Amino acid sequence: MLVREELASTNDEARRLAENGAADGLVVLADRQTSGRGRRGASWYAAAGESLAFSIIVRPTEPQSLWPRLALAAGLAVAEAVESDIPGVGIKWPNDIWIGGRKVAGILVEAGGDFAIVGIGINVNTREFPPEVADIATSLHLAAGRMLESADVLTKILEHFIWRRSQIGAGFDEVLDGVRLRCVLTGHAVTLMTASGPRYGTMEGLGSGGELLLRTADGLERIIQADEVRLDDFNARA
Numbered sequence: 001m002l003v004r005e006e007l008a009s010t011n012d013e014a015r016r017l018a019e020n021g022a023a024d025g026l027v028v029l030a031d032r033q034t035s036g037r038g039r040r041g042a043s044w045y046a047a048a049g050e051s052l053a054f055s056i057i058v059r060p061t062e063p064q065s066l067w068p069r070l071a072l073a074a075g076l077a078v079a080e081a082v083e084s085d086i087p088g089v090g091i092k093w094p095n096d097i098w099i100g101g102r103k104v105a106g107i108l109v110e111a112g113g114d115f116a117i118v119g120i121g122i123n124v125n126t127r128e129f130p131p132e133v134a135d136i137a138t139s140l141h142l143a144a145g146r147m148l149e150s151a152d153v154l155t156k157i158l159e160h161f162i163w164r165r166s167q168i169g170a171g172f173d174e175v176l177d178g179v180r181l182r183c184v185l186t187g188h189a190v191t192l193m194t195a196s197g198p199r200y201g202t203m204e205g206l207g208s209g210g211e212l213l214l215r216t217a218d219g220l221e222r223i224i225q226a227d228e229v230r231l232d233d234f235n236a237r238a
Contacts, residue, residue, distance in 0.1 A: 001029060002017075002028050004030050005030075005031050005032065006034060007030040008034050009033065010028045010029065010030050010054055013028050018115040024057060025056065028055045049125075051125075051139075054154065059114060060116065060165075069168040070165060071118075074107045074164070077157055077163075078107070078122065089104075090182050090183070091179050091182045093183060093206065102137055123140065127141060183203075183206065185231065186203055189201070190231055193226060193229075194225070194227065199223065199226075201215050201221070211223055
């Protein structure tokens with residue numbers, strides 16, 4: 001593990017190291033991340049000293065077409081790691097971890113030539129958030145009502161991830177079962193922003209490849225990728 005006092009982005013540093021031959025499994029951890037990002041380039045708020053921001057270099061032996069499954073594997077690993085301290089941890093497809101309807105962790109998987117970078121940001125002991133995310137974010141501390149040791153949280157996540165990343169090929173059914181059990185979207189009306197435009201419907205579950213099954217007025221659609229997924233407070237629209 002490489003620990004840096006400050007990095008703009010742990011994913012960017014991990015990518016640089018991977019391109020220079022860094023080994024599979026290397027973890028890059030930043031005490032302070034100044035330009036952390038989520039999917040679509042959105043910024044990721046991580047309070048220094050109160051959050052974990054780290055990236056894992058993965059050199060999968062599975063075909064590259066299966067690498068997107070790493071997001072689900074990582075999400076399940078994070079959920080499993082914190083469940084012993086906090087009940088009711090949910091997964092918002094494809095890569096957010098929720099507690100009590102609020103986001104506690106996010107995952108960003110980025111592929112390179114012969115490697116992938118799995119970036120994980122998790123609010124551990126954060127007690128206050130900026131106004132722009134205060135209504136949608138939470139932390140393990142707020143959910144558990146006590147302080148948690150960041151080192152213990154990190155160790156548990158890595159232990160679970162080692163196992164779950166090995167299942168993106170053979171064994172992926174087991175990952176899917178774990179994600180389905182915790183999926184917060186199933187049965188709810190959702191709005192998806194996709195490359196072909198917005199889609200509205202009710203999420204019926206996950207397909208065998210981890211794709212989202214969306215029931216619309218036109219039938220059942222299989223959504224492989226979405227830039228944004230929102231839970232709707234109104235009935236699904238055609």
